[in-house]
Amino acid sequence: MWFRAALFSLSSVALALLAAFVAPYIPYDISTKIGSDAVDNILGILASSMLAVTTFSLTAMVSAFSAASGAITPRATQLLVEDSTAQNALSTFLGAFLFSIVGICALSTGIYGKSGRVILFVGTILVIAIIVVTLLRWIGHLSNFGRVGNTIDRVEKVATDAIERSGYTVAVTPQADMPIAGRHPVFAEKIGYITHIDLQALDEVACRLGCAIDVRVMPGAFVTTSREIAWLDRCDAESDAEIRGAFTFDHHRQFDHDPRLGLVVLSEIASRALSPAVNDPGTGIAVLGSGVRVMIALLDDGRPGDSGSGRVRLPDLSIGDLLDDLFRPIARDGAAIVEVAIKLQRSLAEIAAVAPMAHGLIAVRAADALARCEAAMASKADLESVRAAYRSHWTDTGAAQWHRKG
Template identity: 55%
Template sequence: MSRWRWVWRLLSRRLWFRAAAFSVAAALLALIAPVVAPLIPYTLGAKIGADAVDNILGIIASSMLAVTTFSLTAMVSAYGAATSNVTPRAVALLVEDSTSQNALSTFLGAFLFAIVGICALSTGFYGEQGRVLLFAGSIALIVVIVVTLLRWIQHIALLGRVHDTITRVERAGISAAERMQHRPRISGLAVAPVPAEAEPVRCTGRIGYVTNIDVGELGEVMGDCGGTVHLAVLPGSFVDPGRVLAWVVGGDEEVRTRVADSITVERDRSFDHDPRFGLIVLSEIASRALSPAVNDPGTAIAVLGAQLRVFDKMAQVEGQPADDRVVFPALEIEKLVVDACRPIGRDGAGHVEVAVKLQKMLAALAGIAPDWAAAARHAAEDAKARARTALTVEEERLAVARAFEDWPD
């Protein structure tokens, strides 16, 4: 994704951005009435008094302020519930929720529309014809408010709940998998050889996670110098000033500087281009559910299903990077499977239903992607050994062992 598109994507997700845009649009709508007023028949304007419009705007202003305050309180409560009951890493997806942002923006914009309209009416800014347009805008705004409020009531009932958060993280992981350049591979085939004459590009003065790589900019830079760049990192990689970001064949110091600038490093990890982060967050949700304080193995079982769907999407990715001059390292399937399954195998070893489901999920993964079977079987053996130690009833141990033995040959 290009650097400017990435910046716009981050900016448009901010909670204040959409609210500010709606508010400005509402204020402009209220102020544009006198400009369009000459198009309104004078006789129609005479039938609508200033009091009628003023009363409607007063009701909108007073009610929308209360609804906006309630909405903010509900959203903050949902964020707190997600932090306590799910995982703090998933809260970013709740903050970026478009339905919540649209509802809050609509309520705040309606409030500002009413305030601007009341102030303009009190100063005589609108004539009789202008009041007609303001009246029509107020009626249309009421319809929008009612529809938004009905949607918001349904949405707030689920916001921040465990199932809703699992679904959001799963969707984020699947979206990130769809943006991958190529399918994950086993470690022996994961990294392309770097030419001996390649020069390193280091992460100077930055510590954090890679969140975006501007492939278009890298292709343009390599096209200008006639070289190639072998990336040493992927979105989600943790980097420090001594870490090599890429190896460049051809070009000078300016080229290497442009390559470094094309790799965005931020303090926090992002879901957008990092399916591995989605799998990790899903495993955190399962670990929280399996803690003695929560003791909810059903949530862990739901997480395993969500992880399998993310893996399935990753297995469907085909093709190579869009630009042959930009060489990406592949995600290593062994690391993905370990990140997704080891925490659940560890914390769910004492729950036979979770241990059996984990065996079935890994067997299904091996069936979906046969070249990943070795990594899945290794994780299954590790989970079986943990369950044998943690389970105290022999029948439960045998159930896990039978689930492992049912693997396809």
């Protein structure tokens, strides 16, 4: 946010210095037409108005953050804080205010001269044009900023972007967590969430050592100093330090490389909407649609879990964990709402059509959702509608037999 404000301030100083060099080339008649009072009045109006607009914009942003934290989920406020349009608007208004202050100070010292005022006038007109465009964009952006639907779209996009920039494969059966005999473990040096793994740095270490490195954790995992983060065939203090340096830790999970966090936040938004205090099944249905798109993107676009040379291997994402991240909270909190329950059954069926290898795991989640509905629904008609949706997708699966036995 500070960059654009600093850019405006530096531009005003540069204009003041440029006036001394450009002033001799400006025609005298133009210099006399633009008096110091005209420029000074414009800058005074700009300074007072930009201070008010900056205060208003900051108030609107804080209100949106508070509303999102209370009505949607606190985890979603991170995306609002990082919104580029809001940051650009606030920094533009603040930078224009600083530009005006510097210009007024320069005029009062007489540094511009008669010809130099033309440069300041042209710069002021340019700043006004930028302000008008930014203000119009900001007004249009405020109509959706912090709203539930807009926040759901943001979470979906950031989860999809995390898939695009990361090397994931989705597995039905998670990899065994036991180390291979004779391999050297590398332990974490910090306690916190892993937010990023520098695969290129790990690849360079693996190529130099001439061995493979198996990464045992992924972004989003919480680790302690007793947790193994990698295994390799050779060991030395320098290589261990380089491997640890490739892992970035933080106190909180980040969206950039952690699509599971996107699924968790989507489920939190749905759970808040499905609570008795809010009672908004439409938001739960919208979340299910976004969650299906993210899940299908994971299943379709999963990258080979290794680096460029193939010496760095990443663990697989468990499709069971992904399903639980997204669907279990919605199945729990929406069990009594027929519209949400039917949409959940259809959503699971759509994912099963894309991932036939995980059909059994998905069917078990569908049966679990139906069992929750049978325990929570008071209306027999609603329950029969959910059962009909379940039978239309899962009657011939082993999950149906499991459900009847249960």
